Amino acid sequence: MAKLIILRYPDPRLHTVAKAVTRVDARIRQLVDDMLESMYDADGVGLAATQVDVHERVIVIDTSEMRDQPRVLINPALVARSEEMTFTDEGCLSVPAIYDRVRRHARVTVRALGRDGEPHEFEAEGLLAVAVQHEMDHLIGKVFVEYLSQLKRDRIKTKMLKKVRDEERD
Numbered sequence: 001m002a003k004l005i006i007l008r009y010p011d012p013r014l015h016t017v018a019k020a021v022t023r024v025d026a027r028i029r030q031l032v033d034d035m036l037e038s039m040y041d042a043d044g045v046g047l048a049a050t051q052v053d054v055h056e057r058v059i060v061i062d063t064s065e066m067r068d069q070p071r072v073l074i075n076p077a078l079v080a081r082s083e084e085m086t087f088t089d090e091g092c093l094s095v096p097a098i099y100d101r102v103r104r105h106a107r108v109t110v111r112a113l114g115r116d117g118e119p120h121e122f123e124a125e126g127l128l129a130v131a132v133q134h135e136m137d138h139l140i141g142k143v144f145v146e147y148l149s150q151l152k153r154d155r156i157k158t159k160m161l162k163k164v165r166d167e168e169r170d
Helices: 025-042 126-139 150-169
Strands: 044-049 056-060 071-081 087-091 095-105 107-113 119-123
Touching: 025 056, 025 071, 044 126, 056 119, 056 126, 071 126, 095 126, 095 150, 107 126, 107 150, 119 126
Parallel strands: none
Antiparallel strands: 044 056, 056 071, 071 107, 087 095, 107 119
8 A cells, every 4th residue: 555645725636626437446446545544644534536636536534433444435426415504623634734614414315336346325424424525525626625715715825835835945
C-alpha cells in the first residue's frame, strides 16, 4: 500500500467532477486500499478519490470508534434524504485545522458498489450521514467551505495559502 498525497484547498483540482467507475478491478481495489491507509494516517473519517487527485467516484469512510469498520463506496448515490436537517461542525483533510457548521440532511439512504464490486444499500444518520454527504460533495467538485459565507471562505483561502507558503520555506 502507498500513502497518497491529499490535495489542499484552494487547489483547483478539488473542483474536478469525478467520473463513474466502469469496472471494479485490481486498480480500483488498490486505490481503495491506498485511500484507506491515507485516511487513517491523516486521522480522518472519510476521503474521496478527488482529494487524492483521482477523479473517479470512489469514497472511503470509517466513523467507528475503534477505526476498524471501513466502508467503501464506489459510484455512490443518495436514494433517500430526510426532510429533517442538522447543523454539525465539519472539518476536511483538504482543509486541515479548519472547522465550521454546515447544514446537512439528518438521515440518508445510500446505494453504492463495495470494494468487491457488489452493490449494497444502507441507511446512515449522525456522523456517518454527514460524512457520506461531505465526501459525495467532493465527487462533484465541492468543498465544505463553499457552504460558508464569502467572507469566511476568503479568510480560509488566505490562511491555507499562507500555510502552504510557510511549509515551502521550511
